[in-house]
Amino acid sequence: MSGTVGELAGDSMERPLLTPEAAEAVLRELAGQTTAPVAEGPEPGRVFAAAERRSAETQRVETRLRLAEARYRTLVEQMPVVTFLAALDGGVNELYVSPQIESMLGFSQKEWLEDPILWYTRLHPDDRERWHVEFARTCVSGERFRSEYRFLARNGRVVWVHGEAQMVRDEAGRPLFLHGVAYDITEKKHAEEVLWRLNQELERRVLERTAELEQANAALARQTEELARSNAELEQFAYVASHDLQEPLRMVASFTQLLARRYEGKLDADADEFIGYVVDGAVRMQRLINDLLTYSRVGRTGDTLVPTDCAAVFTTACANLRVAIAECGAEVAADPLPTVMAERSQLLQVFQNLIANALKFRREDEPPRIHVGASRQGADWLLWVRDNGIGIDRQYAERIFLVFQRLHGRRHYPGTGIGLAICKKVVERHGGQIWVDSEPDRGSTFYFTLRAGDDAENDGRYA
C-alpha cells in the first residue's frame, strides 16, 4: 500500500480508515468541491495574507489528495470486487461505489450514486430483517461487518453477495461511514446448495437403506427364531413319538411272535405266511423306532465338548465291530489320529457308523480295505474314512445323509437308513461338516471336520 493511501486509510485495517478531516476532504473531492469554505475575517490585509498562505497550503493538500485519490481509485477499480463507502447519517446512504457494481448488479455507478438508497431497494426483501439485525450488532460492537445477502439485479436475477465493511467513527466514537467491499458469491452459493442437496439425498438414502437393513435383519432374526423353535418342536415330537410307540410296538411284536410259535402249522399255509409278514414288520418297525430314538437323542453338545483322542475312539469302534470285521476279512487301518473337541460317545457313533457302512457296502469280489486318516486345516481337523466298496452315484451324495434315505433294498444290504443322518447331526452339532466323495465301484471317502482339541504348539503334530 502506498504511503499516501496509508495516510488516508491508516496503517492497520482494524483502526478507522479515515480521520474525520481527511474524510471530509475526500468527500468534497468526490463531490467536485476542490476547496474548503473560507472563513470570513475582519481585516482585509491580514485576511489577504492569511488567505494566500491558506491557498498555498490548500493547494499542497489538494495535490496530495488528488494523487492519493487517483492511486486509491486505480486500486479499488482494478480489484475484482465492489468497493463502497456509505454515510451513516440517519440511514445508510451510498456515497461511493466502484464501477464494478454494474457487472455485478446491472446498475451503473452513476445510477447507484444518484439514488443513495437504491442498494436497500435491491436488497432481497427476505434478507432485510437480517441485515438490520446484523448491522445493529456491528454498530453496537464496533466489530467488522461481515455477511452474505441476496440482491436483486436489474434484470431480476438473484445475486448472492458477500459483504465486508468497517465502521469509520469520529473522535467521539460516533459512526460516520461504512467502508467496505462486496463480491458476487452466487456460484459458490449454488455449488453449496447443490452439495447440500446431494448431502440431503445421500443422508436420505443412507437412512432408507439402514431402515431396510434393519427390517431385513429383524425379519431374519424372527425367521431364525421360528426355525429354531419348529426344529426343537420336531425333535421333541420325534423323540416323544418314538419313545411312546415303543411300548405298544413291543406288545404287538411279542404277541405276534407268540402267535407264530403257538399256531405255526395249525392254521393253513396262507395264515403261516401272513403271520410271518406281521412278525417281520413288527421287528423292522421296532428297529426303525429304536434308530429314530437314537437319532433324536443326539442332543445339543453345548459345553460338553472336551479334547478327545480320536485314536482311542477308533480303537473302541473297531473293537465293537470286531465280529463284522472278522467275518468279511476286512483290513482296517488308521494314520496317527489327532485330539479333537468332541463328546466322546457321539464321536464313537460317527466312527462306528462310517466303518460299519464301509464293511456293509463292500464289493463282492474283494475284501474291504478301510483307511482312516486326518489332516490339519487351520483350527480344524479334517478326518476321513475311505473304503474300496461299491461306491455311490454322485447324484445321491447329499440324499444319503437324510433320515431313512437308502439306495439299496433290505435284501442286499440290511439297515434303516439312519446311520449317516446320525453322523451328520453329530458333526454339525460339533460345528463341523460332513460330505462324501465317491464313484460307483471305486469306493467312497467320507470326510468330516471337527475343531482341534490341542493348543497351537501342537499344530502339525499329526500333519
Ligand code: ADP
Ligand atoms: P443304512 O446303512 O442303514 O442304509 P445310512 O444312513 O448309514 O443307512 O446310509 C444311507 C445309504 O448310503 C446307504 O443305504 C447306502 O446306500 C449309502 N452308503 C452309506 N455308506 C456307504 C458306503 N461306505 N459305500 C456305499 N454306499 C454307502
